[in-house]
Amino acid sequence: MMAPIFEVCSASAGVIALLGNMPVRLYPFGQYDGEIQYPYAIWQNIGGDPPQYLDRTPDHDNYSLQVDVYAKTASEVLAVTKALRDAIEPHAYITRWGGQTRDTETKTYRYSFDVDWIVKR
Template identity: 35%
Template structure:
């Protein structure tokens, strides 16, 4: 039902070169996590995503599609790497969704971790 964020990112060689290729779930996982599911000491860089909003497109003929606003957050400890990761993630998702907002470009004052966030709108036919 929700957009296929993980498969889209896993299919991108530019993304997996940065966040793991998934050749082994223990030693080389693809580090894409639904919001709140990344482990405390996850290897950086990584990507998280959440669905803060959605909507059903309903016509007189019935339910046609669902739209989802998906927030995608890129995380890194390196200021240059975060830019590369964010660009790769954007390029991997734009063929499947509409990029509608840049939400954050910041550095956490406590962890010193960089974050770049996007909002994408996905339309999922029903």
């Protein structure tokens, strides 16, 4: 069970312009083990639940996702974050703008945010 974040974002011209299209550099499970090409983004489930009904099975699932964007420059990480936001918001809710950090070793930038997604079954 997963929210359709990849399907939604990979259909966005703005996201593809920044994260490519073969493949779209938006990776699940909060990690990527291949050779890193910047910019890229990762996402992972951090919570969620199905509703509980007494008279029927759930008709949707609730997902909470964390998205982390990585880039070589601050302007690039902000541009990717904006493109992802614009692709996601017609379908789900951004619930947290998180940390903005720079890795001391790689000197790359990171922007984190959370998304709550309601997915009909």
